[in-house]
Amino acid sequence: MNYLYHLYIEFLQKYGIPKLAGDITFYIIPFCIIAAVLLVVVLILVLAERKLLGFFTQRKGPNRVGLWGILQTLADAFKLLFKENITPQNADKFLFNLAPILVFVPVMTVLGIIPYSSEFTFVNTSTNIILYLVLAMFPVLSIFLGGWASNNKYSLMGAMRAVAQVLSYEVPMTFVILSIVVLASSMNLTDITLAQYSRFGITGWFGIPCFIGFAIMFICIIAELNRCPFDLPEAESELICGYNTEYSGMRFAVFYLSEYAMLFANSIFLSILFLGGYLSPFGGYLSHMIWRDTQIANILVYFEQAFWLFLKSGLIIFCIIWVRATLPRLASFDLLKFSWKWLLPISVINFFIISVYKLGGAL
Amino acid sequence: MTMKTTLKLNLGPQHPSTHGVLRLILELTGEQITSCEPDVGYLHRGMEKMAEKMSYIQYLPTVDRIDYLAGFFYSELYIRTIEKALNIEIPEKAKKIRALLLELNRISSHLLWIGAFLMDLGAISPFFYAFREREMILRYFEKLTGQRMMYNYFVFGGVRHDIDFLEDIEEILNILPEKIKDYERIITDNPIFLTRTKNKGVLTQKTAINYAITGVNLRASGVNYDIRKSDYLYEEIDFNPVIMEDGDCWARYKARILEIKESLKIVKEVLEYLKKSEKLKQNLIKPIGIILPEGEYYSEIEAPRGLASCYIVSDGKENPYRLKWRTGSYYSVNLLRELLVGNYLNDAIAIAGSLDIILPEVDK
Structure with missing residues (x-):
């Protein structure tokens, strides 16, 4: 920067x-x-x-x-x-209008803390990863706000489900992130990326020692994005459209927009933590290989880094969409059970394994 | 002190999974259903009253609309009742043609159910896959009868014209079993699907019989009751009714998949017969001015959604004195009162979906 x-x-x-x-x-x-x-x-x-x-x-x-x-x-x-913006008669008008505004704040900020290339991080603090955790959880607040303010039973139920879901999936996610922090010995996203550097490219990625964590994180991210098979808050066949049942026009569009923006941000985050972020999968950067040490190569390398990051996140997004096309929806109680009974213990075990691995490496 | 309040929830009529025409008044504690009150009639078209004002032939095109997913069945049922009243014998080939079309229609209806049920569970792809295969059958029906859903192909004393395009049926027979294997691969062993359907909405034999449930829903609860076994159309056809033991949503799903396979067998058998048979010769009766002798006439058929029957009271005039339809879905809707209580809202959708309720059939 x-x-x-x-x-x-x-x-x-x-x-x-x-x-x-x-x-x-x-x-x-x-x-x-x-x-x-x-x-x-x-x-x-x-x-x-x-x-x-x-x-x-x-x-x-x-x-x-x-x-x-x-x-x-x-x-x-x-x-x-x-389209016309309809506010339901008995809705809490202030909160109803506030929710779509609030939903956009964390999305913008989250995208600001991501290292797109080695020189391109807008907000670079030493604990970016904590900042990310907080911000990624933030949209659920506006989901809840919107659901509550709509004064609609379906919206309320969707909102409650969203809160329960995000809360329970945040815990295993935090454990996985902790194991990454242990591996990289840093909470800064750029440092985490650089810690995954190896001469052979892929071999250095944290996705290899921490593959259990990667799977857990992938599941948690789908749950946090409220996407299928965890799309309970807006389960179409049960709750019509969940928390945004009453939203129309631009306000609905904003919710929609933020959902996809969060999908993008989360997949980028996942690729930073496990797939080496902006690092090239071949070890060296292609632009350096082609143009050697010229001025062009030095500039192009930033774009190449961004390209790798986008490519990796694109693959993750593809998988998320693939999952959506394949699986039916979980029931709300199975969903909570799955998180607390399976994901949480496994993520703790994963944390343990990673700590031992790191210790072994240090010895 | 704990305070207990319940939430009254109108599930429908404007709700994506009640297809716009069913209203369930649910009472919820948290997300648990404590009582369910189905409210039907949003699609009431007065099918029974209409019959009293129309002559028998005038009424014939409308009966397909009782269940627009299984039009052949109601048309056959109505015609069968009148043939019974007038003692009309239909030729052997016409019988086979009817049996073939009924089974194809049953397959298309079950396919649609699989898609809609999985849609209720939140899976989108099977819906399109099922519709793709259903489309083949509907295309064939269109070729044969000129209509995709309201066929009006059966007439008093036989069928409108001889069957044709048998190679299309052969193609369906070649493609469909493969595709059903595909469905089973994506649906049947899916762990999420299993947790959502196994032991959910268990319908015991006793409840099923008490609520007059028929069709696949009853057979999935372990009762061997398939009216096709004594049906005159299926006299020489060899098939086994599908019986499942568990009575849960999964059993109902599996029973329908197996029933499709069984229907394919029947279609195959009939097709062999039709290929060898000669051109259809039938003596159709003059449909205009049919008068049923004074009396009561009753006949029944195994429709995709349960036993359907038609009851005509005639007073010797040009139109029936009273006509009554018995449809399977109507009783399934009533069952929701019992089956949904104690379940959670998202299971409720799965359970209601698994019963294969088609609202035009309920409201008539």
Whole structure:
């Protein structure tokens, strides 16, 4: 980040803009970039999910708007934008409107703490991983708020389920993250990424010693995203649409958007923890291999790092969508049982194994 | 001191898994159901009253609509009752054609149920897979009768015209068993599916008989009662009724899968006969101005959703004095009162789905 900061200040000073202005604006720019990228990513993700589900279920998926249905999501977004916003008569109007606003705050922040490449982390603190845990849990608050404020029985039930689910899946997830912290001896995401470096690429990834943790984390992330088979809070065939039953128009779109943004953020997080983040799977970076030590290679390597990260998270997203196409939904009690009776003990065992492994490595 | 309050929940009529026409008034403690009160009638079309104002032939096209997923059955049932009243014998080939179409229709109906049931459980893919196979059958029906759902193909004394496109049925027979294996691979042994259906909504033999449940739901509870065994259409056809012991949702699912396989066997057998047989010769009676002799007429059939029967009281006029339908789903809806109590809301959807309730059949 320092590199970019100096580059930016240098660029401003070339045009005679004082350093103070640069200091202030530098921290705003990243969030503008995030907001812009986020929208594009969500548009792509929604389309990708629909196309993939179509593929899995022998349909064509959207294919009318634009070439191969590329503009379908955009058309849907516009439709939602121009739809009437209905607030139920007996709803708590303030909280009802607050929920979709609140749901977006953690999403934006979460994407700010991710190291996209070695020089591209907007908020780089020494305990990024804790920050992530807190922020990833945050959307459930607005889900609960929305469900409660809707004054609808289905919404309320969906909201309660969401809270129970996220609370119970947060615990095994924390244990897995702890084992990663033990492995990397750091709570900083960049350090965790770098700790996975090895000359042979894949062999250094934490996904190999901590494969149990990877499986648990994968399950927990699906549960935290409220996606199938853990989509109880918005179980269509039971609770109509769960917490967002009463939401319409843009407010619904915001919930929808944040869901996909969280999917994106969580899959990136998973690939940082277990799949080596922005590191290349071949050990060395391709741009270094091709262009050697030239200036182009030094710049291109940042993009290559981002590319690897996006590719890994893309694979995880593909698997999540695949799971959705395959499995039926769990019942709410089985879901809690599964977390407390299976995932939690296994994650503790995993933590133990990893600690011994780390100790053995140190000896 | 503990305070106990219950939550009254209207499940439907605007609810995705009640298909817009069933209302269940549930009383919940937490998510546990303490009482269930089905409210039907949102799709009532006055099928029985309509019959009293129409002549027998006028009423014929409407009976397909009693159960739009198994139109052939009700058409056959109505025609069978009238043939019985007028002592009409239908030719052997027409019998076989009817049996073939009924079984194909049963398969398509069960396929739709598998899709809808898995949809209720939250799995999306099986729905599309089942519809893909159902489409083959519906395409064939369209080719043969000109209609996908409301066939109006059976007529008094036989069928409208001779059967054709037998190669299409052969194709169905080739493809479907493979696809059913695929379903079983994705559904039957899926641990989530097992936990959601095993020991859920157990219907004991006694309850089933007390609530007059028939069809697959009854046979899945271990009662050997298949009216097809004494049906004149199936006289020379060899088949075994599917009996399951457990009576839970899983047994009902498995029974339907096995029943599809059994129906395929019947279709295969009849197809062999039809291939060898000569052109259909039938003496259709003049349908306009049919008058049933004064009296009461009753006949029954094993429809996909249980025993269906038709009861006609005639006073010797052009239209029936009273016509009564007995449909399987109507009794299944009533069963929900008993079966849902004590279950949790998300199991309730699975249980209600497993009974294969089709609302047009309930409301008539």
